[in-house]
Amino acid sequence: MATLVAPVQHSHIEDAKALYKACKGWGTDEKAVISILGHRTAAQRQQIRLAYQNLYQEDLVKRLESELSGAFEKAVYRWILEPADRDAVLANVAIKKACPDYHVIIEIACVHSPEELLAVRRAYQLSYKLSLEEDVAAHTTGDLRKLLVALVSVLRYDGPEINARLAKSEADILEDAIKNKAFNHEEVIRILTTRSKAQLMATFNRYRDDCGTSITKSLLREGDQVNEFAAALRTAIRCINNSNKYYEKIIRNAIKGAGTDEDALTRVIVTRAEKDLKVIKEVYYKRNSVTLEQAVAKDTSGDYNAFLLTLLGKAD
């Protein structure tokens, strides 16, 4: 379901040499950078980085940072990192903002499998000499802190077993809480932050059967007033329930209107290109009657545009 097009065989030494050549002297051959890095898997990119370090005693990432600029630079930087390291960077940037972008934290915590999230937490500690939960806790307060810290700390059970009776009783708890606008009820937080994804899906389905509407719609309806916490809950539920639809909407919002939210657009394309971007593209087309490639082509330009389209699987 990936969109990335990468050769089965490649020479990481030749790749490293070609990148060196692309960066050498005045100006940079951005097309060469895109045609190499835009067609290599995470494992291949790491091999290239190692080969580059051995050949030129220089960190390829640092070199590219000094050669490239703007949204293109940021996209290449995000892309070249190993997935767990990249998510650690995304989480750190999001939490250190003056106004923390907690939706990115929720996305990382809720879309990933339990083991993937654990890998991000390990990468975070290696990079920042602190735990992810520690930084999240130190930069948030109140109910949002309770929710976020629990979401990034949990190692959810990953098995398929479902307890139908529990799904019923916990769907009831969620229904009561939403009816009473007690979104921050500690039972709501407990359920969303500790149950396995399979169990939560069963609970959400049960909620829908009983209430005649999805829990995310209910949250929207009840939380008409701007409610930061209800919005965070919705993001968590949407990421757990159907991450493809969640990502489609992130991209849609990033593109729509004047200007582009390049950070969001880059984040989705870079983090999903090796995973499920093909499915997200299909969901996008269904919802917008225009292909994601067309939308990106129209909304971005230059090397940034070329790089994103490459990751989206466009033939060179």
Next chain:
Amino acid sequence: MATLVAPVQHSHIEDAKALYKACKGWGTDEKAVISILGHRTAAQRQQIRLAYQNLYQEDLVKRLESELSGAFEKAVYRWILEPADRDAVLANVAIKKACPDYHVIIEIACVHSPEELLAVRRAYQLSYKLSLEEDVAAHTTGDLRKLLVALVSVLRYDGPEINARLAKSEADILEDAIKNKAFNHEEVIRILTTRSKAQLMATFNRYRDDCGTSITKSLLREGDQVNEFAAALRTAIRCINNSNKYYEKIIRNAIKGAGTDEDALTRVIVTRAEKDLKVIKEVYYKRNSVTLEQAVAKDTSGDYNAFLLTLLGKAD
């Protein structure tokens, strides 16, 4: 620092055969069980279990359960398991009690290294098809839930780096909270459940320097009324700060007065015999002017007594 005396070389097949012989027919040769299992490391015990299974198509643990009884059976059962599996059992038993024994949960969460705690969480999921945090959350409420779930979920940063300014500011936060008897203040929970152990030690030392008394003593003084939450906080701090002293007191309380808290005594001896029981013995002797062996010999009897003394390092 372990008290366990185990041979470097042993034949797990011979051991399995000897255990089979000890269990065969009417009656059980408990002395043989003790002289074998009481002198084998965790890795050796697993090899014996495997060899037994292969030789006799029977689980050694199940067989011993049906042969032994009382406190001795429980101690052997706890001992034979791998450390992470054993802790998962201890945690499950503690949380499923009508009156959950949350100090055991705190002990497991706070004495272990971050990676050891993670191993317990994985073992818990394998055994119970649920996450540890999920069960802890479902069996507790209120402030205690907040504290316990965070303690079992955190993957603390394990490095030696300390931020002295942070230690000062967080010691101040703790001091204010204790002064105002706001033990359950969310900042107190945040600090104790997310900071690295090295950072917390620095914070506790700073607290002592500023207040002229240790934080655990302060909690005791301010929490004169029975306060379940303050007691839980104290346990967490004591386990993080000096687990040897913590364990000494658990043993002291288990032994003192009429009767013995066999569960607690067994737990400490079985879980620490391969780790730091030697140090705990020294702390015990310093505090009680009697050796731990003497105290255990006096307070217990029969096979249970012989088994504990073997794990304490007594020569056969």
